[in-house]
Amino acid sequence: MKNSVCYDKAENRGKGHFLCFFWKISPSKVPENVLGGTSVESKLALNIIHRPELSPEYAERALGGKRDVRDESLDIFLFQQECAHNEGLKTTIQITYASLFSDKIVEIAKEHHEKFGDEIGLSLLGLPCKQFKEKYKTEDFCIWMFDEERKKQIVDDCFGLFFEKFGFYPESTGSYFLDAFTINYIKQKYPSVKCAVATCWEEGPKAYHTCNNSWYTFMDGGPWNPWIPSKVNSHCPASSEEDDCGIVAIPHLSRDLMACFDGNGSNFGTHPQNVLRGMIYYEDEKGTEYPYLYNLIDEYRHLAKYNNGFSYNMMFVGPGWLNKAGRWESPYSRLAKSYKDVMKYYGKLKKAGRCVDMTMSELADYYRETHPNYHRAECALWKDILYGSDKEYFWYADPALRCCLDFNQGGAMIDLRPYVARVAQKTGIGTENVYDASYPYLIQANYRAGYFTHYAGAGTVKSCKISYHGQTADLCLCRTMATFRKTEDGMEIVTDPVTVTLDGLKIVLRSVFFFEEGTGKALTRREILNDLCGEEVTFEEYMTGGFGTTEYQPDMTGIRLGAGEASMAFSYHGRSVSGMDGAFALIPQISTRIEMGGDADEFSAEEGIAFSPVYHLRARKKTSKGGIETWLKLQRAD
Amino acid sequence: MAQATKGRLNYRCPLCFKRDIDMDMFFDEEKGEYYCLRCCFRGSEEEVLRLNEQYKEKYGRLRERVVDFGADNEPPKFEKHKAGEQ
Numbered sequence: 150m151k152n153s154v155c156y157d158k159a160e161n162r163g164k165g166h167f168l169c170f171f172w173k174i175s176p177s178k179v180p181e182n183v184l185g186g187t188s189v190e191s192k193l194a195l196n197i198i199h200r201p202e203l204s205p206e207y208a209e210r211a212l213g214g215k216r217d218v219r220d221e222s223l224d225i226f227l228f229q230q231e232c233a234h235n236e237g238l239k240t241t242i243q244i245t246y247a248s249l250f251s252d253k254i255v256e257i258a259k260e261h262h263e264k265f266g267d268e269i270g271l272s273l274l275g276l277p278c279k280q281f282k283e284k285y286k287t288e289d290f291c292i293w294m295f296d297e298e299r300k301k302q303i304v305d306d307c308f309g310l311f312f313e314k315f316g317f318y319p320e321s322t323g324s325y326f327l328d329a330f331t332i333n334y335i336k337q338k339y340p341s342v343k344c345a346v347a348t349c350w351e352e353g354p355k356a357y358h359t360c361n362n363s364w365y366t367f368m369d370g371g372p373w374n375p376w377i378p379s380k381v382n383s384h385c386p387a388s389s390e391e392d393d394c395g396i397v398a399i400p401h402l403s404r405d406l407m408a409c410f411d412g413n414g415s416n417f418g419t420h421p422q423n424v425l426r427g428m429i430y431y432e433d434e435k436g437t438e439y440p441y442l443y444n445l446i447d448e449y450r451h452l453a454k455y456n457n458g459f460s461y462n463m464m465f466v467g468p469g470w471l472n473k474a475g476r477w478e479s480p481y482s483r484l485a486k487s488y489k490d491v492m493k494y495y496g497k498l499k500k501a502g503r504c505v506d507m508t509m510s511e512l513a514d515y516y517r518e519t520h521p522n523y524h525r526a527e528c529a530l531w532k533d534i535l536y537g538s539d540k541e542y543f544w545y546a547d548p549a550l551r552c553c554l555d556f557n558q559g560g561a562m563i564d565l566r567p568y569v570a571r572v573a574q575k576t577g578i579g580t581e582n583v584y585d586a587s588y589p590y591l592i593q594a595n596y597r598a599g600y601f602t603h604y605a606g607a608g609t610v611k612s613c614k615i616s617y618h619g620q621t622a623d624l625c626l627c628r629t630m631a632t633f634r635k636t637e638d639g640m641e642i643v644t645d646p647v648t649v650t651l652d653g654l655k656i657v658l659r660s661v662f663f664f665e666e667g668t669g670k671a672l673t674r675r676e677i678l679n680d681l682c683g684e685e686v687t688f689e690e691y692m693t694g695g696f697g698t699t700e701y702q703p704d705m706t707g708i709r710l711g712a713g714e715a716s717m718a719f720s721y722h723g724r725s726v727s728g729m730d731g732a733f734a735l736i737p738q739i740s741t742r743i744e745m746g747g748d749a750d751e752f753s754a755e756e757g758i759a760f761s762p763v764y765h766l767r768a769r770k771k772t773s774k775g776g777i778e779t780w781l782k783l784q785r786a787d
Numbered sequence: 788m789a790q791a792t793k794g795r796l797n798y799r800c801p802l803c804f805k806r807d808i809d810m811d812m813f814f815d816e817e818k819g820e821y822y823c824l825r826c827c828f829r830g831s832e833e834e835v836l837r838l839n840e841q842y843k844e845k846y847g848r849l850r851e852r853v854v855d856f857g858a859d860n861e862p863p864k865f866e867k868h869k870a871g872e873q
């Protein structure tokens with residue numbers, strides 16, 4: 150008797166009833182516009198940001214402050230500016246606190262603003278310098294890690310000094326991460342600010358490990374493209390005008406939505422020296438080549454297809470990355486070449502009408518024009534462009550949730566963040582999160598395993614099992630790909646069919662996922678596509694969840710699980726309850742309630758054990774045709 | 788024995804890099820070799836460069852350029868990258 154699954158999508162390709170778009174590009178030519186037109190909406194919106202530093206972090210750390218690199222650092226900034234201007238690209242100059250003490254830099258910024266249209270913004274990076282350390286008596290330098298009073302003092306200090314030097318307040322600011330408290334304070338006190346760099350997408354424990362312990366990397370769980378942050382938690386897109394913090398946030402770099410999720414985030418972004426750091430280049434007689442960098446930019450351009458024509462790139466390389474002494478095994482010549490080359494590519498796209506260079510404040514205006522309501526979701530059907538697999542992820546983010554589906558695992562949900570809960574997660578000294586600014590997950594299949602786990606453990610994932618005659622297959626083991634469709638009120642994504650064979654019975658299945666924008670509700674339909682000749686199979690749609698921001702599960706005591714009329718307090722005994730009217734998990738630690746419902750015969754909720762700190766929600770249905778339709782709803786639980 | 792120094796370039800430990808850890812190495816001038824503080828790696832510059840090239844093998848599309856992102860349910864189409872072209 151066989152118990153196997155197979156992947157049979159090839160014959161079904163192109164037969165779907167959904168519109169299929171094709172985007173042809175030639176390596177020697179500038180890629181055609183994804184929508185075929187020349188409308189502003191179909192162009193890549195580009196932010197190039199440079200920051201002059203007089204006390205760069207690399208000099209403080211890597212060189213142990215031994216070399217005086219002030220002139221070198223200024224030269225690097227000027228080199229970066231020149232690379233952009235030579236290609237006809239304007240930039241946003243983010244002035245650091247240390248730079249505000251340099252009349253030379255202030256003059257250069259004013260000159261570039263006049264001559265090239267560059268915006269002069271204010272960065273909250275680059276705080277550590279002699280003046281800062283003497284004044285604040287601290288070695289800390291991450292704005293989100295200070296206590297609230299100190300955050301306000303530093304913001305006022307930076308903005309006040311900026312006004313003194315330039316005679317106006319900036320329209321843009323930023324840091325690696327900006328917490329809601331700091332954004333709200335800045336907007337209230339300096340209303341001219343309308344754009345800010347506010348996160349590095351999917352850093353977190355991975356980046357912490359890679360950097361061999363770097364405490365400013367705990368900030369995953371946010372959007373990958375620009376968004377309007379909530380006043381409560383800056384990771385969450387605002388849900389209404391009342392929730393709108395007043396700025397448009399942009400991520401620090403545009404990152405590979407697969408490579409950064411699977412591995413180290415610092416190697417796979419629109420940052421040429423990150424790509425060198427990842428050794429994603431080859432040597433040729435003509436020099437160093439990095440086609441991945443261009444593929445990455447093009448894949449971001451391709452995302453216009455899924456987002457009403459909106460596509461975006463952000464590039465922000467600090468001066469330390471172009472260190473004259475070389476970095477990441479690369480001599481300065483290679484570092485400089487890569488910077489010139491990427492600017493050349495953006496310049497080429499601009500000349501071909503495929504890209505619009507914007508300053509940060511211009512981007513904020515453009516974003517608000519093109520995103521008129523608060524319920525619109527951002528999504529990305531992301532394909533592997535680096536490793537040579539056929540893996541495909543679907544990323545989705547709206548004000549109520551963020552999630553990722555992995556079609557290499559049949560469309561299993563491998564990441565889920567309950568934005569709807571608006572977890573009021575203060576950061577910095579004096580709060581519960583001194584350094585950890587990541588937004589909590591319910592599912593994170595890499596931190597908390599997924600389908601494949603050790604011994605009696607269970608990993609966080611949402612998928613479906615199909616059983617027949619005592620044999621079971623999990624759709625996590627059915628590799629497929631999927632097709633996207635935008636509907637009036639949401640986004641639908643449909644997998645290519647897969648065939649599951651159980652005790653000789655072939656079951657051809659297709660999964661349909663629907664996200665109702667802004668509601669926190671995600672529907673899943675598992676459809677039987679062939680005639681089972683009256684044989685009944687059992688579907689078990691399940692979610693195995695946890696909560697947290699790292700690999701390690703905080704204590705789950707306090708969670709309440711229920712199904713139908715029955716409920717129980719989580720106590721690590723492996724008990725379960727069942728009922729007919731749906732199942733739920735209430736997680737007070739992150740103010741979240743998860744409900745599962747649908748056309749199932751029975752629902753259940755099960756607690757984990759100490760070895761397996763998770764909870765399970767399940768929906769079961771026995772049928773010979775049709776399939777099973779279930780929904781997951783995330784709500785805020787006060 | 789003299790203290791170790793940084794080498795000519797900022798070489799990371801190739802073995803730690805394989806497990807996604809950026810660990811700068813130090814150079815032992817007496818033995819003429821790089822070594823890692825975290826794992827047991829030690830080796831010459833040539834050995835480091837050889838292992839770094841080996842590392843790149845995991846990037847199956849390292850030398851390829853996307854020519855067509857294709858339909859949603861298809862993998863992108865690639866061509867060999869032509870050096871000097873973008």
